[in-house]
Amino acid sequence: MIGPKFHNCPRHLCYQLCRGHLKENLHTQHKGLRHGACKGQDFPSMGMSTLKLLKYVLFFFNLLFWFCGCCILGFGIYLLVHNNLGVLFHKLPFLTLGNVLIIVGTIIMVVAFLGCMGSIKENKCLLMSFFVLLLIILLAEVTLAILLFLYEQKLHNYVADGLTESIQRYYSDNSTRAAWDSIQSFLHCCGVNGTNDWIRGPPASCPQGQQIQGCYTKAQLWFHSNFLYIGIITICVCVIQVLGMSFALTLNCQIDKTSQALGL
Numbered sequence: 001m002i003g004p005k006f007h008n009c010p011r012h013l014c015y016q017l018c019r020g021h022l023k024e025n026l027h028t029q030h031k032g033l034r035h036g037a038c039k040g041q042d043f044p045s046m047g048m049s050t051l052k053l054l055k056y057v058l059f060f061f062n063l064l065f066w067f068c069g070c071c072i073l074g075f076g077i078y079l080l081v082h083n084n085l086g087v088l089f090h091k092l093p094f095l096t097l098g099n100v101l102i103i104v105g106t107i108i109m110v111v112a113f114l115g116c117m118g119s120i121k122e123n124k125c126l127l128m129s130f131f132v133l134l135l136i137i138l139l140a141e142v143t144l145a146i147l148l149f150l151y152e153q154k155l156h157n158y159v160a161d162g163l164t165e166s167i168q169r170y171y172s173d174n175s176t177r178a179a180w181d182s183i184q185s186f187l188h189c190c191g192v193n194g195t196n197d198w199i200r201g202p203p204a205s206c207p208q209g210q211q212i213q214g215c216y217t218k219a220q221l222w223f224h225s226n227f228l229y230i231g232i233i234t235i236c237v238c239v240i241q242v243l244g245m246s247f248a249l250t251l252n253c254q255i256d257k258t259s260q261a262l263g264l
Contacts, residue, residue, distance in 0.1 A: 051258050054251040055119050061244060062115030062130075069108030076101025107137065115244065124252055131248040138241050145234075160216055163192045170203070181205035189215035 080098030111133045118126030148155065169176045181203065184190055190206035191197030193214035198206075206212065213221075223230070 051254045054254055058119035058247040058251055059116055062112045066109055066112035069105045069112055072101050073105030076105055119251060122255055124255060127248045127252045131245050134241050134245045160192060163216055167197055183215050187215055187218050189213050189218045192216045
């Protein structure tokens, strides 16, 4: 059908005008389709780029986390083999620095492994497991900090009583003697609060001098003098955990968005 604007024109001119008008419409429609298709494809490509970035950031983050766990585990095993301080506390012989580091290092390695596999495989189940474990660890750390603050004096009394009791076993138990000799040689201290703790006289592992600090006293002074650095390290660890949780959730959401954009 010829439009109203072509009614009064000659037949040959009308034919040319109609043909040109049709070509122009087809060209405009084809250009619009191409533009719409390209515009629609921008979102999946942008989503894939974001997904890859998040995936590799989380992977290398957890890889570094895993190596830290290996170092902590190795150091814990070293302390457990060379410094058996658990014999000084008969009530809780397994609560030593070496055992604690072994447990912490193992947990870090397992959690980091889940994060690495979940990110590189884009597995939502592993990512959510990684997130939940990090959340549990963070809550456990906060709970432990609160308990240590509330029962600080009881903890001091327990450690001091355990060390004082172990001095009485120094001459009868070889493991206790080796542990005390190791502590006194390493910290350059003597006894729990000083040389007077040794009824039979200070052993050879005690340093010579008039005013020698006790091992527990020296450990307390070291802790208080480095409290700021310990606090900074603790805050950094918590921040790293929160970042790991954020990366895991963001990657999990990005996987959903990319799947929807691609129609999967």
